[in-house]
Amino acid sequence: MSVEQINVDLPHGRVNVLASGSGPTLVVLHRDNGRFGFGKLHERLAKSLRVVAPALPGYDESDRPTWLRNVPDLAALTGFALDKMNIGPVAVLGLGFGGWVAAELAVHSPKRVNQLLLHSPMGVKPTEGEIADQFLFEPENYVKRGFTSIEAHERSFPGGDAKYMEQWDKNREMTTRIAYKPYMFDLALPHLLKSLNVPALVSWSTGDKIVPKSCATIYKDAIPGAKYVELPNTGHNADFETPDAVADMVLRHLEATGYLKSAGNRAAS
Amino acid sequence: MFVSYFTEQPYSPLTQDKADQHYPWDHPARRLGDNVLLHSNRFVDPNELAKIYADHIAEYQLADELGFDGIMLNEHHNACYCTQARISIMSTVVAAKTKNTKIVQLGNPLPLWENPVQLAEDTSMIDLISGGRLVAGIVRGGGPEQLSNNVNPAFNRDRFQEAHDLLLHAWTVPGPTRWEGEHYQVRVVNPWAKPLQQPHPRVWVPGIASKETVEFAARHAYPYVCLNTTLEDTKRIWGLYDKVAKETGFEAGPQHRGYLMRCHVADTEEKALRQAREFMWLAGQFTGYGSPAWLAPSGYSSWEARQGRLNLEKTQNSFESQVANGTIIAGTPDQVTKKIRWWLENTRPGMLMLWVYDGRLDRRLGMESLNLFGKEVLPAVHAMGKELGLHDPFQINAPVSWDYASGKKKVAA
Numbered sequence: 001m002s003v004e005q006i007n008v009d010l011p012h013g014r015v016n017v018l019a020s021g022s023g024p025t026l027v028v029l030h031r032d033n034g035r036f037g038f039g040k041l042h043e044r045l046a047k048s049l050r051v052v053a054p055a056l057p058g059y060d061e062s063d064r065p066t067w068l069r070n071v072p073d074l075a076a077l078t079g080f081a082l083d084k085m086n087i088g089p090v091a092v093l094g095l096g097f098g099g100w101v102a103a104e105l106a107v108h109s110p111k112r113v114n115q116l117l118l119h120s121p122m123g124v125k126p127t128e129g130e131i132a133d134q135f136l137f138e139p140e141n142y143v144k145r146g147f148t149s150i151e152a153h154e155r156s157f158p159g160g161d162a163k164y165m166e167q168w169d170k171n172r173e174m175t176t177r178i179a180y181k182p183y184m185f186d187l188a189l190p191h192l193l194k195s196l197n198v199p200a201l202v203s204w205s206t207g208d209k210i211v212p213k214s215c216a217t218i219y220k221d222a223i224p225g226a227k228y229v230e231l232p233n234t235g236h237n238a239d240f241e242t243p244d245a246v247a248d249m250v251l252r253h254l255e256a257t258g259y260l261k262s263a264g265n266r267a268a269s
Numbered sequence: 270m271f272v273s274y275f276t277e278q279p280y281s282p283l284t285q286d287k288a289d290q291h292y293p294w295d296h297p298a299r300r301l302g303d304n305v306l307l308h309s310n311r312f313v314d315p316n317e318l319a320k321i322y323a324d325h326i327a328e329y330q331l332a333d334e335l336g337f338d339g340i341m342l343n344e345h346h347n348a349c350y351c352t353q354a355r356i357s358i359m360s361t362v363v364a365a366k367t368k369n370t371k372i373v374q375l376g377n378p379l380p381l382w383e384n385p386v387q388l389a390e391d392t393s394m395i396d397l398i399s400g401g402r403l404v405a406g407i408v409r410g411g412g413p414e415q416l417s418n419n420v421n422p423a424f425n426r427d428r429f430q431e432a433h434d435l436l437l438h439a440w441t442v443p444g445p446t447r448w449e450g451e452h453y454q455v456r457v458v459n460p461w462a463k464p465l466q467q468p469h470p471r472v473w474v475p476g477i478a479s480k481e482t483v484e485f486a487a488r489h490a491y492p493y494v495c496l497n498t499t500l501e502d503t504k505r506i507w508g509l510y511d512k513v514a515k516e517t518g519f520e521a522g523p524q525h526r527g528y529l530m531r532c533h534v535a536d537t538e539e540k541a542l543r544q545a546r547e548f549m550w551l552a553g554q555f556t557g558y559g560s561p562a563w564l565a566p567s568g569y570s571s572w573e574a575r576q577g578r579l580n581l582e583k584t585q586n587s588f589e590s591q592v593a594n595g596t597i598i599a600g601t602p603d604q605v606t607k608k609i610r611w612w613l614e615n616t617r618p619g620m621l622m623l624w625v626y627d628g629r630l631d632r633r634l635g636m637e638s639l640n641l642f643g644k645e646v647l648p649a650v651h652a653m654g655k656e657l658g659l660h661d662p663f664q665i666n667a668p669v670s671w672d673y674a675s676g677k678k679k680v681a682a
Contacts, residue, residue, distance in 0.1 A: 135416060136298035136307065138562045145297075172567040173423060180421040 001046060003038045008054075008081045013063025015081040017054045021046030024262050026091045026254070027082065028053045029098030031237065032122075032134065032179075033143050034060050034171040036157075036164075041239040044247035048260060052090075054081055056101060058174035060167065070178055071123070071186065075104035079112050091115030091259055093250060095239050096146075096211065097122050097175070100184070103219070107192035115259050116200040117250055120211045120236050121219055125185040129212025133183060135176070139168035146237035148207040156240035193222035199257040200226040203249060210236035227253065270613075270654020271620040271661035272647060273339030273373050274332040274639065275529065278325050279550065280349040281629045282317045288349070288551060288558075298560065305348045305557030306413045312349070321352060324632045326362055328639060333367035335643025338661075339404065341373045341529070341622045346417035350550075350557050357391040364399035371663075372399055375475040375494055375529075375622070376406030379436070380428035381418045386448075386455055388432075389439035392470060393462040401465040406473040406494070407433060409482065412564045413557065423568030426481065428452045440469040441678070468680045471662060471669050473527060473620075478502070479570075480509065487513035487521070490671035492620060492662060494527030497596055503528065503616050517671055523619030523659040524667045530612065531591075531624045532598040534605045534642045542592070544638070545599035549588050550628025602645035609646070610653055619661040621650065 006017040018038045026049045028042060035055045038046075045051045055062040057077040068074060078101060082088050092113050094102025099121025106113040122131055134142040140161040147153040157164055200223045204216035220228040229249055234242040254260045288304040299307040329340050342359050345351035353359055360372050372395060382388050396403040409429045415422040431450050435458075438448065444459030464470050474486040475494040486493040487510045495503045507526060514521040531548050535541035551558065565575040591597040598608045609621070625642060626635040653659075668674035 133298075135562065135566060136296065136560075138560055139567070141298070166572060169567050169572055173572075176421060176423040176566070176568040180423070181419055 001038075001043055006085070008084045010057075010077065010080055010084065012065045012077060012080075013057065015054055015057055015063070015077070016061035017052060017081070017085070018042070019050065019052045021048070021050045023049045024091065024254075024259055025050045025052055025087055026093055026250070027087065029056065029078070029092065029094045029101050030059070031095050031146075031239075032097035032171060032175045033139075033146070033237075034167055036060075036167075039239065039243065041243035041246055044243055045250060048251055049254075052082075052085070052087060054078060056098070057081075058177070059171050064174060066177075068178055071100055072104045072108060074178055075101045075108060079105050079109045082112060088112040089114035091117065091254065093117040093119070094121060095119050096236060097179075097184070099123065099219075100186070100189075103189060103193065104186070106196055106198065107189065110196070110198075114198050115254065115257065116196065116198050116223070117203075117253060118201070118216075118219055119203045119231075119238060119246065120205055120208050121202070121215060122184040122211055123186055124190050124215050124218045124222075125182070125187065126212045126214040127218065128214040131184045131212070131215065132210045134172065135180070135183075139165060139172055142172075142210075143168060143237070145209050146235050147241050148233065148235045152235070152241045156237065190218055190222045193219065194224065196223050199253075199259075201229065201249075201253040202226050203229040203231055203246075205231045205234045205236060205238045207233065207235040229253075270651055270659045271338045271371075271663065272650055272654075273341045273371070273620065273622045274329070274337045275341035275343075275622050275624045276325060276328065276635075277343070277351045277624070277627055278321060278353045279627060280313065280318065280321065280352050281550075282314065283312055283349050285551070287312055298562075300560055303559050304350070304551055305559040306416055306563050308347075308349060310347075318352060326366060328632075328636060329363050329370075330366050331636065331639060332643065333370040335640070336647060337370055337643065338663075339371040339373040339620075339622075340367070341375050343375055344378065345411075345557075346414055348413070348557050357388075357395065360395045360403070361398060364395050364402065367399075369402075371402045371404055373404040373473070373622070374406045375473060376408040378410030378414055379407050379432035380425045381410055381414060381420050382432055384455060385432040385435045385453060386439045386458055386460055389436050390460045390462045392436075393440065393460065393464045396464040396466055396470050397462065403464070403466070403470040404473055405470040406475060407436075408475060409479070412566045412569050413559055415566060415569065416563055421568075422566040424452060425569055430485075437469065440464055468673060468678065469669060475527070475529070476506075483509050484513050486510065487525075488517050488671065490514065490517070490519060490521075490525065490668070490674055492525045492527050494529060494620065494622065496529045497531055497624070498528075499594055499596055500612075500615060507616065519671065519674060523617050524662040524665060526616070526618040527620035527622060528612065528616060528618040529622040529624060530598060530609070531596065531627070532605060532609070532642075533626055534600065534602055534638050534646055536601065536641065538600045538604060541599040541601065541605075544626065544630055544634060545592075545597055546588055547626065547628030547630040548591075548597055548624075602641060602649075605642075606646050606649045606653075609650055613650075613653055613657055613659060617657070617659060619654075619659050619664075 008015040058064040099118035100123025344356040448455040533545040672678040
């Protein structure tokens with residue numbers, strides 16, 4: 001599969017975007033660990049969609065705006081990058097931390113997002129359980145905690161942790177800059193979500209040791225008409241551990257909501 | 270020569286096995302042997318801790334009576350190796366319980382303060398209560414301190430710089446004023462607690478490795494105190510300090526150089542060496558054992574600098590090798606005096622902080638060692654300082670900073 005490398009120049013720095021496929025566009029926002037290329041989930045989805053996967057500003061190959069201090073502003077920059085690519089309104093899939101970014105993008109720029117899909121999203125204060133504090137774990141152990149088994153972790157990140165440490169660590173530094181305190185939630189977000197008027201799918205992995213179920217429940221209850229799905233036998237990093245299961249879930253939802261056949265979004269590709 | 274007494278105030282009833290086990294209640298991020306941050310405070314017996322504080326306060330009084338020029342105090346959090354969690358509180362106690370000795374804070378962890386004007390108030394009150402005996406040292410605070418206090422490590426250096434500027438402002442600029450900074454915003458800066466020492470208490474900066482912090486100290490002409498560094502590292506630090514001092518416009522001297530030395534004395538060499546082994550308590554990691562993610566959190570410094578620091582942490586030096594390289598000194602008063610002389614001749618500091626004992630050593634033996642040191646070694650060190658021309662800032666009435674030395678700022682009439 002050929003993957004396009006797109007560099008979007010914003011006044012705040014360059015945003016690196018990987019894109020492939022044709023059809024209606026789906027923007028995929030990655031987890032706090034990083035994007036790590038155009039992975040198996042992206043490839044599966046790109047068979048049915050135009051998949052656009054930016055490295056969030058400050059992460060991976062994208063430039064770091066050193067002034068950035070919070071996630072709503074990160075979402076704003078992500079929105080500007082989509083504008084620059086003439087993408088939108090568009091379906092957005094947010095994974096974990098990327099789910100928080102997607103939700104902020106939707107509530108602050110409702111005209112940019114017409115489908116919101118969130119998997120094990122951070123961004124709200126759990127009513128039961130806690131969002132695992134990554135800053136207490138070694139970077140590699142935090143990533144491992146996102147899988148249901150060490151084997152699943154090693155399949156996703158082959159060749160030993162040392163190969164990925166610098167990237168995990170530098171991405172963690174960016175997360176430190178924007179989500180250290182309060183850790184991984186925005187108290188205003190559940191209130192703002194109530195005014196969303198887009199089809200939404202909230203999902204949660206039953207083996208998630210990073211984000212508790214109550215976060216997903218808060219999103220489901222706050223977004224009017226949101227559907228809720230649980231993914232069995234997979235962890236927080238389900239896009240790495242069980243990419244087919246995530247892809248099937250996403251495609252089923254986009255099919256059911258008519259997005260896969262929506263001609264209007266094809267123009268964005 | 271300024272000679273100061275220091276102890277970490279460890280929670281000495283903690284046995285090694287209690288640090289080296291996993292427990293059912295452990296946080297999933299705690300690794301075997303980690304003894305900072307997530308090491309459970311279930312091990313603390315408040316009655317024991319009350320006794321530890323009382324014993325150390327008695328030591329500070331004895332050190333004052335013995336003629337130590339200063340008592341060095343510090344603070345750490347969530348740590349068994351240092352039970353002193355509030356430097357201001359112990360400083361206040363020392364101010365009230367002693368008569369002559371300086372209170373040397375090494376140091377106040379600036380970035381941990383959400384409102385540094387409160388630190389200006391604390392330090393001013395201590396200075397007033399002590400009759401102008403405060404040295405208000407400043408530090409960035411280590412990684413575990415950022416996590417313990419939930420302060421963002423990515424902005425640690427920026428907060429250190431801005432908190433320093435605000436502290437100086439609150440001490441010296443007549444109020445009411447307003448502070449609108451990047452990390453600190455204070456509607457009204459107008460503390461009525463103002464320092465007794467004018468223009469402000471002396472500021473000393475302790476550290477172990479950070480190039481930026483050495484440069485910061487030298488640009489301000491603040492004394493830099495090397496925390497038990499090796500001879501090579503100590504010389505490297507002074508070399509950098511001297512270079513920046515020259516660029517700034519002054520010649521650095523002994524009054525800008527401090528050194529923290531682990532130094533135990535007893536009536537026999539064998540006893541001193543046996544007791545000094547307690548410096549290796551918890552494997553001699555005087556900043557505790559912890560996960561690299563705590564000791565050097567992402568953002569605390571650059572990725573490259575943190576790799577260097579972590580490699581340093583991994584370096585395990587045996588007791589014997591530390592005795593051999595002089596980072597631990599132990600012996601009879603005569604032996605110790607000779608070794609101190611060797612350090613003084615080779616590094617020429619004006620301030621010596623003596624870490625007299627540590628670990629699980631019985632406090633009665635600790636007092637015995639302190640007593641012996643005060644009576645037999647301290648006078649010799651003072652005499653050596655004089656002989657070698659190792660003057661401290663008080664002896665030569667050095668300006669408190671380059672701002673005042675250069676005339677950029679003037680002491681109010």
